[in-house]
Amino acid sequence: MPIKNLKTQSKLAYCFYAIIFASITGCSHQITQHKISKIFNNSAINQNHFTGFALYDQDKRKMIFAQNESKYFTPASNTKLFTFYTALQMLGDSIPGLRYLERNDSLIFWGTGDPSLLHSALKSTKVYDLLKESPKKLFFADNNYQGNFYGEGWPYGDYNDYYQAEINAMPIEDNVAKFQADAQGNLQVKPAYFQSKLQPDTSFKPKNYMVKRALFENWFMYPTGKIPSKFKQEIPWKTSPELTISLLQDSLKKPVGLVKLDMPKNAKTLYSIASDSVYKYMLLPSDNFIAEQLLLVCSSKLSGNLSTQAAINFSKKHFLNDLPDEPQWSDGSGLSRQDLFTPQTLVALLQKIRLKINNDPKLHSLLPSGGVSGTLRNTYKTDNGVPFVWGKTGSLSNVYNQSGYLVTRKGKKLIFSYMNNNFIQPTAAIRAEIARIITEIHNRF
Structure with missing residues (x-):
């Protein structure tokens, strides 16, 4: 055989094997259902309680792996993601802090549910300053809140615990x-x-x-x-209207009256604080009080009345009607065990949040960050100082969930929801196993 033909065949063979090798090595970094299934199902902890998992590729817009993705789980504080998205849709850059009307020598005001008045961390003073500096007689109209002091399904036995503050029009x-x-x-x-x-x-x-x-x-x-x-x-x-009056008088050092008056349409709105600062404080430490009050603020945009259920119904009808499974949604914080969501619905919601904000660094700054901040600070380690997971935790007795955003070492942008209900192991063991599996997905792909 001529040497020229041998050289040609050698080149063709080299090219063929090079293509095969490149294909094999390239596939080794592809995220496949089989690979994720193997990681997930090799976990012993996942076998002895009710577990759901959904992993979604943001760029390809397809589900990579799902297990019990359409089953309903108690979400705990994953519920705050629904409150967050509703607020993103209904509130602007600032929180409505007060509705008020000046009539003759009086200033009559209504609460909007705004949680920031004299808040220990939010430090908003605009509502306080208006009331303090007004030369007019002050009157608080308390009749615009339509609801109980607790959310639907809240346990009365936890009334003494810090995380179960009561709900009212003007906290x-x-x-x-x-x-x-x-x-x-x-x-x-x-x-x-x-x-x-x-x-x-x-x-x-x-x-x-x-x-x-x-x-x-x-x-x-x-x-x-x-x-x-x-x-x-x-x-x-x-809480009570009378207590609100007493606390206002004690703080303002001036009299405040109590009246029953429907809010007129021409009542003015005073904005109190940047919305993002409120969202961040709700999400990072998982603050139940702010979550509940934010739903009231959302409802204040619909009418003069404040109603958790009105905000939920409006959001489900106008913003959440395309979710894979209809959410059973009862409160703003997730304290209620009447809340029930599926993993694939939480993934879809997180995608909606991402598209609404349309700025990954900003979105990540509002959420707990693995190894860095909030409720994920001690759950994950960073990758050489760089976080790779941002999300929301949810914890009640026998319940622990994580739903959020994951970036792999190869730069793949994923969304996940990992839900665990009805386990009897310590929560720390479930939390550690979630972190191990999510970290393995980050490292391998």
Whole structure:
């Protein structure tokens, strides 16, 4: 055979094997249903409780892997993603903080549900300044909130816990009383209005030092004896229009009256704080109080009345009517076990959020970031200092979920929802296994 033909055949053979090798090595980095299934199903923890998982490719707009993706799960604080998206759709750059009307020598005002008034972290002063500086007589109209002080399905047994603040039209100072020991070892409370409501109780002997509120009144019992020097506790107070008036008067140092008056259409709106700062504080620490109040703020855009259910119904009809499975949605925060969502619906919602914001760095800054911030700070490690997962956690007893955004080492942008219900292991074990699996997907693809 001529040498020229041998060389030609050698070149052809080399090209053929080069193409095959490139194809094989290229495929090794492709995310396939089989590969993800193997990672997911090799987990022993996933086998002994109800688990759902959905993994979606943002760029290809297709589901890569799904298991129990259309089954309904208790979402816990993953519910806040629904509140977040509804607020993105209904509220502008700033939160409506107050509706008001100036009539003769009076300033009449209505709450919008805005959580930022004298809030411990949000530090908004615009509503306070308006009321403080007005030369007119102040009157609070309290009749525009239509709802209970708790969300649908909330447990009454948690009334003393910081995370279950009551819902009302005009919250003040997070709607929680903050207790701590002063330098002299005496029990102090903020707002100081409640100092006279403290009652030592010789029969109250909890295992660990704590303060306990009466179920339906603002009386706070505490044990006799020495108060631990580093003691701190937050307890929701029992809301009422009369308490709102008392707290406003105590803060403003001026009289405030209480009236029953329907809000006229020409009532002015005072905006209080940038919306993004409120969303961020809701999402990073998973703040239930802000989530519930935000739904009221959304409903304030519909009419003069404040209603959680009205905001939910409007959002489901106008913004969420194309989700894969209809959400059973009862409250803003996820405290209710009546909330039920599917993994594929949460993935679809996260895609809607991403398209609405249309700015990944901004979106990521609002969410807990693995290894860096919020409820994911201690769950993940960064990849050489760079986070690769951003999302929302959701935790109740026997419930732990994560839903969010994942970027792999190869730059693939994914959305996932990993839901776990009815387990009896410690939550820490479920959380660690989710982190292991999500991290493996990041590393391999």
